[in-house]
Amino acid sequence: MKSYNYSDLGLTAGRYNYRLKEIDFNGNYEFFELENEVVVVLFQISLN
Numbered sequence: 001m002k003s004y005n006y007s008d009l010g011l012t013a014g015r016y017n018y019r020l021k022e023i024d025f026n027g028n029y030e031f032f033e034l035e036n037e038v039v040v041v042l043f044q045i046s047l048n
Contacts, residue, residue, distance in 0.1 A: 004020070020032040 006018075008016070016036050018034040018036065020034055021029055022032065023029045
C-alpha cells in the first residue's frame with residue numbers, strides 16, 4: 001500500500017472530488033476516484 005499527500009491551498013469548507021491517475025510502464029492507465037471533505041479551522045492567538 002502506498003500513500004500520497006497533496007496540499008490544495010485556499011479552499012473553503014466543503015466536499016471536493018479528486019482523481020488519481022496511475023500509469024503503468026506499458027502505458028496502460030487507471031483512474032481512482034478520491035473524495036475529500038475540507039474542514040476549515042480558524043483560530044486567533046492573543047496575549048494574556
